[in-house]
Amino acid sequence: QKEVEQNSGPLSVPEGAIASLNCTYSDRVSQSFFWYRQYSGKSPELIMSIYSNGDKEDGRFTAQLNKASQYVSLLIRDSQPSDSATYLCAVTASGGSSASKIIFGSGTRLSIRP
Amino acid sequence: SAVISQKPSRDICQRGTSLTIQCQVDSQVTMMFWYRQQPGQSLTLIATANQGSEATYESGFVIDKFPISRPNLTFSTLTVSNMSPEDSSIYLCSVRGTVLADSYEQYFGPGTRLTVT
Numbered sequence: 001q002k003e004v005e006q007n008s009g010p011l012s013v014p015e016g017a018i019a020s021l022n023c024t025y026s027d028r029v030s031q032s033f034f035w036y037r038q039y040s041g042k043s044p045e046l047i048m049s050i051y052s053n054g055d056k057e058d059g060r061f062t063a064q065l066n067k068a069s070q071y072v073s074l075l076i077r078d079s080q081p082s083d084s085a086t087y088l089c090a091v092t093a094s095g096g097s098s099a100s101k102i103i104f105g106s107g108t109r110l111s112i113r114p
Numbered sequence: 115s116a117v118i119s120q121k122p123s124r125d126i127c128q129r130g131t132s133l134t135i136q137c138q139v140d141s142q143v144t145m146m147f148w149y150r151q152q153p154g155q156s157l158t159l160i161a162t163a164n165q166g167s168e169a170t171y172e173s174g175f176v177i178d179k180f181p182i183s184r185p186n187l188t189f190s191t192l193t194v195s196n197m198s199p200e201d202s203s204i205y206l207c208s209v210r211g212t213v214l215a216d217s218y219e220q221y222f223g224p225g226t227r228l229t230v231t
Contacts, residue, residue: 032218043206043222044157046115088156092218102220106156 004091004105012111019076021108023089026070032092033065035074038107039085048074079112086110116141118223120207126229127197134193135226137207142187144211147220148180151204160205163190187213197230204228 003026013019021035032051036044050056050063050072062075072091076083089105117140127133137146146163161169161182169182184190194201207223210216 043225046219046221049219104157
């Protein structure tokens with residue numbers, strides 16, 4: 001069973017600080033990794049994708065990937081109350097008929113306190 | 115990214131009835147998926163909607179309960195048949211790739227909130 005694991009939280013971070021969200025995955029040959037943000041009552045919104053080891057920065061967001069450790073993280077700098085949401089980690093499944101599927105973690109609830 | 119719409123946005127249905135949810139995309143996409151998200155839970159893939167052929171269902175989901183159509187590259191429907199209260203959930207359409215460039219990046223529609231009484 002291919003899995004994506006996240007701490008469910010809630011993760012509470014003071015406004016202006018760095019929020020660090022972590023995710024591990026079990027499928028060693030996964031190639032594509034994503035972070036989605038989901039506000040309460042809304043659908044998931046893709047905020048970052050990363051395909052190779054290292055860091056990828058987009059504004060206040062940085063995705064970090066370490067395939068050897070099967071670990072992907074999302075850093076949010078200068079956290080704002082509007083960043084309060086559930087963050088879903090997603091990983092492509094590998095091989096055969098499941099090659100096109102994305103597997104989602106259960107999500108981490110992030111709360112930014114003023 | 116593509117603009118995805120779903121109809122209806124929400125509905126309250128009686129048990130034993132069926133509801134068809136529509137998903138419309140403003141551009142031709144390679145792949146379309148249907149997910150379910152129950153309260154406080156993550157996303158569960160129901161099936162991949164295949165254009166011109168039968169959908170590919172995930173374990174635990176069957177065509178008789180969740181028939182899916184995809185007549186073209188911009189439109190798909192999901193029917194929830196013979197509903198029970200356990201079917202109360204948010205149903206989400208998701209798309210990936212275009213006919214010009216495939217991609218693993220997936221985008222979601224706004225969802226359909228279904229309540230079965």
